[in-house]
Every structure is written in C-alpha cells, then in structure tokens.
Amino acid sequence: MTTTFITGANKGLGHETARRLIAEGHTVLLGARDPQAGTAAAKALGARFVQIDVTDDASVAAAAADVAAHEGTLDVLVNNAGIAGGQIPAEALTAADVAAVFDVNLLGVVRTTTAFLPLLRTSADPVIVNVSSGLGSLAITHDASRIESQVVAPAYTSSKAALIMLSTQYAKALPDVRINVVDPGYTATDLNGHSGPQSVTEGTDAVVALATEGPGHGSGRFLDRAGDIGWS
Template sequence: MTMTFITGANKGLGHETARRLIQAGHTVVLGARDPQLGGAAAQSLGARFVQIDVTDDTSVAAAAADVAQHEKSIDVLINNAGISGSMGEAGELTGSDALSVFDVNVAGVVRTTTAFLPLLRRSADPVIINVSSGMGSLAATHDPTRLESSIVAPLYTASKAAVTMLTTQYAKAFTDIRINAADPGYTATDINGNSGTQTLTEGTDAIVTLATEGPGHRSGRFIDRDGEISWS
C-alpha cells in the first residue's frame, strides 16, 4: 500500500490529487492549514487529516511527528500548498509581498521536505513531487504562442521558478529519492479565480503520473500532462 502525504489538500489541485490517488489505491494523509476545512475534506474522501501550516516550523515538525506516530513512514510526499500572492502593479510590490509568497511556495517546500525526509527514507521507493508551474519557465514565458507569455505576475512566477530549481538541486542531493516537479497547466482553481481552461482532473494528470509511475524513472524532471518539458 502506497502511503502519500499531500500539503494544501483541502481544495483544488491537492484535493483532486488526493481523490485520484485514493481511487488508485494509495492511502492518503491529507494536510491542510485549516482544521475544519481539512478535516471535512479528509472525511469526504476517506483520508486521514493532519494539520500543517507550511509557513510555521513548529506546525511542520508536529505534522511529521504525527505521521511518524500513526503511519510510521511515507512513500510519496506531494508539496502542493501554494498561493498567488499580490497580483497588483509590479511597481507597487513590496518586500513583504515577496516574502509572503516565497514563505509558502518556496520555504514551505524546504520546511516540509526536510521534516519528512526521515519518513521517506523508510520507504523502498521514496518519491517527492513539487507542484511547480510553467509560469516559472523562461521558455514558456518568452514564447508568444503560450498563455504564460501574456501574464505579468512577478512574485508567483519567480517563486515557481525557484521551486523547479529546488527540485533539480534536491534530485542531485538526495540520490536515494526520486524527486520531480509537475506543471498542472492553466487549471481552474482559486488562484486564478477559476478562469483556467483545464478541469481539476486534467490539472492533476502530471502529479498523478509522477505519484504512480513506480521505480526506474528518472529524478530531476519537470513534466506536464503531455510529458517532460523544458523550463529553461
């Protein structure tokens, strides 16, 4: 039985990922910041809820300790929690705006990965999936045929570029763990006011692929629902 922990899973991509992986036979521990929303989401899916605020070291450590006590180990960690942050004029952004986005989207990945490494290393086939975005891709944001090139969102895009680079660096550092990044694509979620053209199921295809592909696949990849992509 594959044991999977997902952050930010009370709604959107995280919730749909949990649903699909449970359907695929995974045992899912659903992580979320809000106990009421997270608990209700977990109950509706048949998952166990663990409270986690990825911006809080104490909360992340407590979540890892909770999973260690109950599940003993995990096979798949999905770093899904993320925010868009301020979408105001670029010239009006502040350092505080930047810190708040990077605290969730980047530092949150670091906190959670570090805390859950001991649990992953008890698995015969440990996997980390970081939910990134084509919005952080130099290639995509400079390609006039792609939607990413038409959107100005300095903080979100920079944070997702950082997540993809974190993924490649972790893949080099932790050669005993398969670590990859997933681009959901332009999916209807709260982050974009549900304006995305893809359904949640389509948006979770890459994440589910990485969570279910099994041993023997490469680490350090960046994929979307159509396969491996370049972010340079």
C-alpha cells in the same frame, strides 16, 4: 500499500490529487492549514487529516511527528500548497509582498521536505512531487504562443521559478529519493478565480503520473500532463 502526504489538499489541485490517489489504492494523508476545512475534506474523500501550516516550522515538525506516530513511514510527498499573492502592480510591490509568497511556495517546500525526509527514507521507493507552474519556466514565459507569456505576476512567477531550480538541486543532492516537478497547466482553481480552461482532473494528471509510476524512473524531471517538458 503506498502512503502519500499532500499539502494544501483541502481544495483545488491538492484535493483532486487526493481523490485520484485514493482511487489508485494509496493511503492518503490530507494536509491542510485549516482544521475545519481539512477535516471535512478528508472525511468526504476517505483520507486522514493532518494539520500543517507550511509557513510554520513547529506546525510542519508536528505534522511529520504525527505521521511517524500513526503510519511510521511515507512513500510519496506531494508539495502542493501554494498562494498567488494577489494582483499587486509591479511598481507597488514590496519586499514583504514577495516574501509572503516565497514563504509558502518555496520555503514551505523546504520546511516540509526537510521534516519528512527521514520518513521518506524508510520507504523502498521514496518520491517527492513538487507542484510548480509553467509560469516559473523561462522558456515557456518567453514563448509568445503560450498564454503564460502574457502574465505579469512577479512574486508568483519568481517563486515558481525558484521551486523548479530547488527541485533539480534536491534531485542532484538526494539521489536516494525520486524528486520531480510539475506544471499542472492553466487549471480552474481558486488561485486564478476559476478562469483556467483545464479541469482539476486534467491539472493533476502529471502529479498522479509521478506519484504512481513506480521504481526505475528518473529524478530531476519537469513534466506537464503531456509528458516531459525539458529545460530548453
């Protein structure tokens, strides 16, 4: 039985990832900051709720301790929690605005990865999937044929670019763990006011593929639902 922990899983991409992985036979630990929303989502899906605020060191440590006490191991960590940061004009952007976005989208991944790494290392096939965005790719955001090239969101895009680099560095530094990063694509979620043309099922294709592919696959990859994106 594969045990999977997903952050930010009470709605959107995280919730759909949980639903699909439960259908694949995973034991899913549904991580969320809000106890009421998290408990309700977990109950509806057949997951176990674990409270976690990825911006709080103590909360992340408590979540890892909870999993250690109940499951004793972890096979897959999906770092999904993220925020958009609001529509703030570039000329009005403050360091505090950017720091708030990075605190969730990048530092939250650092906190969670560090806290859960000892549990992952008890698995025969430990996996980390980091949910980034095509908006974090220099190549994609400079491709005039892609909708991502039309988006101006300095805090969000830079946080997701940093997450892509963080993921590749983790993959090099932690060869005993398979660590990859995904672009879900422009998916209809609360993050974009449900404006995306993709369904959450389509948006979770790459995450589910990485969480279920099994041993022998590569680390340090960047994927979308069509497959490897590469770094060009």
